[in-house]
Amino acid sequence: MALKGLDxxxxxxxxxxxxxxxxxxxxxxMKVAQGTVSIDACPYFSEDAKTAMREAAAxxxxxxxxxTGDQQYVLxxxxxxxxHEKTFVNKTRYAVALCSSxxxxxxxxxxxxxxxxxxxxxxxRMFVEMVYVNYDPKSGAVKYMELVxxxxxxxxxxxxxxxxxxxxxxxxxxxxxxxxxxxxxxxSNYEEMNAVAAGAGVALGVSGExxxxxxxxxxxxxxxGNKNLLFNANTDSIKAAYAxxxxxxxxxxxxxxxxxxxxxxxxVAKLARGDxxxxxxxxxxxxxxxxxxxxxxxxxxxxxxxxxGIRQNVFTDPQKPxxxxxxxxxxxxxxxxxxCLTTVDFALTYFVVSGELERSGVPxxxxxxxxxxxxxxxxxxxxxxxxxxIAKFFEEQDxxxxxxxxxxxxPGKVAALKGELEAKMPDWEIIVAPKEAVQLVKFLKDMx
Amino acid sequence: xxxxAKSGKFNASIRSLTIGxxxxxxxxxxxxxxxxxxxxxxxxxxxxxxxxxTDCGMAAEPxxxxxxxxxxxxxxxxxxxxxxxxxxxxxxxxxxxxDPNGLNKSIEELIRIxxxxxxxxxxxxxxxxxxSEKKDEELLSKAAEVLNGKNALLLAAKEENYKTVGxxxxxxxxxxxxxxxxxxNLAKQLNVLLTQSGVDPQAIAMNIGSAAAGYGFEYVISTMxxxxxxxxxxxxxxxxxxIITPVACEVWSVKEVIASESxxxxxxSAKERGIDMEVETATAVLFSGSDAVILKHPESVATxxxxxxxxx
Ligand code: SF4
Numbered sequence: 001m002a003l004k005g006l007d008x009x010x011x012x013x014x015x016x017x018x019x020x021x022x023x024x025x026x027x028x029x030m031k032v033a034q035g036t037v038s039i040d041a042c043p044y045f046s047e048d049a050k051t052a053m054r055e056a057a058a059x060x061x062x063x064x065x066x067x068t069g070d071q072q073y074v075l076x077x078x079x080x081x082x083x084h085e086k087t088f089v090n091k092t093r094y095a096v097a098l099c100s101s102x103x104x105x106x107x108x109x110x111x112x113x114x115x116x117x118x119x120x121x122x123x124x125r126m127f128v129e130m131v132y133v134n135y136d137p138k139s140g141a142v143k144y145m146e147l148v149x150x151x152x153x154x155x156x157x158x159x160x161x162x163x164x165x166x167x168x169x170x171x172x173x174x175x176x177x178x179x180x181x182x183x184x185x186x187x188s189n190y191e192e193m194n195a196v197a198a199g200a201g202v203a204l205g206v207s208g209e210x211x212x213x214x215x216x217x218x219x220x221x222x223x224x225g226n227k228n229l230l231f232n233a234n235t236d237s238i239k240a241a242y243a244x245x246x247x248x249x250x251x252x253x254x255x256x257x258x259x260x261x262x263x264x265x266x267x268v269a270k271l272a273r274g275d276x277x278x279x280x281x282x283x284x285x286x287x288x289x290x291x292x293x294x295x296x297x298x299x300x301x302x303x304x305x306x307x308x309g310i311r312q313n314v315f316t317d318p319q320k321p322x323x324x325x326x327x328x329x330x331x332x333x334x335x336x337x338x339x340c341l342t343t344v345d346f347a348l349t350y351f352v353v354s355g356e357l358e359r360s361g362v363p364x365x366x367x368x369x370x371x372x373x374x375x376x377x378x379x380x381x382x383x384x385x386x387x388x389x390i391a392k393f394f395e396e397q398d399x400x401x402x403x404x405x406x407x408x409x410x411p412g413k414v415a416a417l418k419g420e421l422e423a424k425m426p427d428w429e430i431i432v433a434p435k436e437a438v439q440l441v442k443f444l445k446d447m448x
Numbered sequence: 449x450x451x452x453a454k455s456g457k458f459n460a461s462i463r464s465l466t467i468g469x470x471x472x473x474x475x476x477x478x479x480x481x482x483x484x485x486x487x488x489x490x491x492x493x494x495x496x497x498x499x500x501x502t503d504c505g506m507a508a509e510p511x512x513x514x515x516x517x518x519x520x521x522x523x524x525x526x527x528x529x530x531x532x533x534x535x536x537x538x539x540x541x542x543x544x545x546x547d548p549n550g551l552n553k554s555i556e557e558l559i560r561i562x563x564x565x566x567x568x569x570x571x572x573x574x575x576x577x578x579x580s581e582k583k584d585e586e587l588l589s590k591a592a593e594v595l596n597g598k599n600a601l602l603l604a605a606k607e608e609n610y611k612t613v614g615x616x617x618x619x620x621x622x623x624x625x626x627x628x629x630x631x632x633n634l635a636k637q638l639n640v641l642l643t644q645s646g647v648d649p650q651a652i653a654m655n656i657g658s659a660a661a662g663y664g665f666e667y668v669i670s671t672m673x674x675x676x677x678x679x680x681x682x683x684x685x686x687x688x689x690x691i692i693t694p695v696a697c698e699v700w701s702v703k704e705v706i707a708s709e710s711x712x713x714x715x716x717s718a719k720e721r722g723i724d725m726e727v728e729t730a731t732a733v734l735f736s737g738s739d740a741v742i743l744k745h746p747e748s749v750a751t752x753x754x755x756x757x758x759x760x
Contacts, residue, residue: 251451288736
């Protein structure tokens with residue numbers, strides 16, 4: 001929430017010297033509030049006043065950056081509670097947990113498993129972005145440092161789960177340049193942990209016995225000048241964890257309580273207590289409602305495929321439809337002699353149609369047009385999926401040069417285009433496919 | 449200064465709706481908070497989990513589901529078995545064999561199955577039609593007749609057939625499911641039309657449409673978010689009906705689930721992929737505001753039931 005003109009005026013030098021170009025400090029303050037001039041136009045505003053203003057104008061939820069280079073992630077920074085109000089900006093990230101109490105064989109296995117899930121979904125790389133490295137005091141610091149080194153080899157963002165400031169310092173000496181997260185501040189150690197985190201220039205994760213103690217510790221750290229923070233959702237129960245993520249997010253965004261406005265870490269591995277399907281459910285749940293980093297025991301394809309799909313859906317811009325790259329998509333091993341079907345580049349249409357085509361088992365080529373990412377009927381109505389646009393696209397992409405088959409199926413919903421297409425693309429036999437994608441399987445099989 | 453969260457309890461609430469009769473009857477809705485916001489106010493009725501079987505019996509089920517029904521020789525056998533699974537609150541019988549573009553079974557044949565299943569189990573029943581709105585008019589009307597006194601849910605009345613299906617529900621005192629396709633305005637319009645045609649708003653559940661996780665699911669989330677906002681924060685009575693979402697029929701046909709282990713070996717177990725797709729989609733649907741979900745795999749049912757118990 002930005003400051004009002006009067007609030008700014010209260011902080012102003014009240015010299016009325018006109019150097020800023022405004023007749024009075026009051027007039028200047030009004031303009032700053034409207035955003036038409038910058039506060040820097042006045043040379044006399046104190047630094048403290050400027051900082052106070054900047055903070056008041058900052059969004060209610062902090063944006064925290066972790067990691068470096070191509071492994072840098074931005075967390076938090078959300079401005080709304082529901083995606084239809086405005087786009088959610090910073091995606092939930094997933095971590096897999098390792099612990100120094102695990103024996104070497106298990107650790108090797110887990111490290112290998114983390115790398116296994118890595119694929120592309122509508123232009124987005126889907127993989128485990130973070131590794132949670134938990135410190136077990138009984139296994140000792142030496143073993144922990146070895147584990148940190150091993151985990152660092154994966155080139156993912158590390159989250160160091162350590163509550164011992166000395167161990168934390170040593171571990172950070174090994175990896176602080178990659179900007180890991182130090183997750184280990186609580187009511188009894190926060191001062192020392194703050195010094196360690198600030199010294200290494202990394203974000204600090206905070207926990208509490210309950211949401212009130214957590215709040216007090218966050219407030220105390222803010223008082224020490226640290227706002228590079230994350231908080232841990234309560235792990236006593238699923239209910240308690242959900243209460244933290246929802247209530248903190250709501251307090252930050254609706255009630256402007258900035259102490260709650262940090263990204264969250266939810267340890268779903270702990271909450272699921274070894275139940276794999278329950279873990280899958282929790283990953284989906286906290287992706288929907290306000291988890292910034294979710295720590296899982298493991299993440300295999302079965303869990304990842306729906307999860308990354310949900311994340312892509314939750315964080316997509318409600319104004320901008322998801323698009324797939326226009327071009328030729330061979331399906332079921334379709335080669336240059338396989339039948340062609342054409343549709344639009346709206347991601348949902350592509351998914352549904354390609355899914356049905358795969359189900360048919362019939363080799364074919366799906367030719368995805370550039371239709372502005374709209375659905376068949378919408379793009380047709382907008383003139384972006386017409387006989388001319390299809391003919392032009394075929395020409396530009398040299399489809400006829402790449403594919404020998406001259407049978408082209410068009411969506412049943414735009415059956416009206418058949419005649420025009422036959423005129424514009426005389427070499428092609430235009431076939432009207434069914435209106436609904438589910439009927440494609442039967443349609444293709446019948447045609448064979 | 450301790451953390452004191454402001455309550456997000458609303459003055460309005462979702463209507464309570466009972467399905468089934470006797471001890472096993474279930475009540476959907478009644479809440480005056482957003483999904484699982486039990487910290488704002490107690491949640492009147494926990495969301496419910498249904499299990500789905502179809503008139504096509506074992507043949508229509510994925511391999512990993514068939515195992516649970518081993519030895520069943522009829523749809524009735526399967527219904528009895530399904531009723532025993534952990535976490536099952538109600539039974540959904542999908543009459544997909546009636547699809548004129550599929551097996552096109554006769555209405556008589558399907559109604560016989562409905563009757564047998566209803567006689568065999570005492571769980572609340574949901575009867576889902578075939579894919580044809582036209583055929584559903586007669587199919588669901590006949591189902592309403594033979595289920596007289598069972599307080600079953602007819603899924604669904606759609607824009608094309610709401611008059612007939614609504615009238616059948618009204619005449620035989622069944623609950624009417626109003627099905628729209630992921631659009632708040634269409635959902636509201638159908639509720640209004642059904643109410644105007646004489647159906648008691650207290651006897652309507654909404655199926656606002658769904659999608660599998662990753663398949664345009666953002667529309668499902670936003671439609672449900674907006675429906676709950678209209679119902680609870682603006683007190684829109686035409687959207688205060690509880691939501692029931694059939695998840696099974698969306699998820700078991702997507703590529704991530706049906707791809708064979710030999711086709712994409714790195715994806716691993718097909719069984720696990722099926723369950724996780726169903727579990728994650730169901731979770732996302734519940735966290736968006738659904739008051740009931742319909743699932744297929746007994747392990748999904750048990751997981752979602754456990755999740756709900758932990759949250760309410
Ligand atoms: S330059 Fe600063 S002190 Fe001078 S009138 Fe403008 S706002 Fe006031």
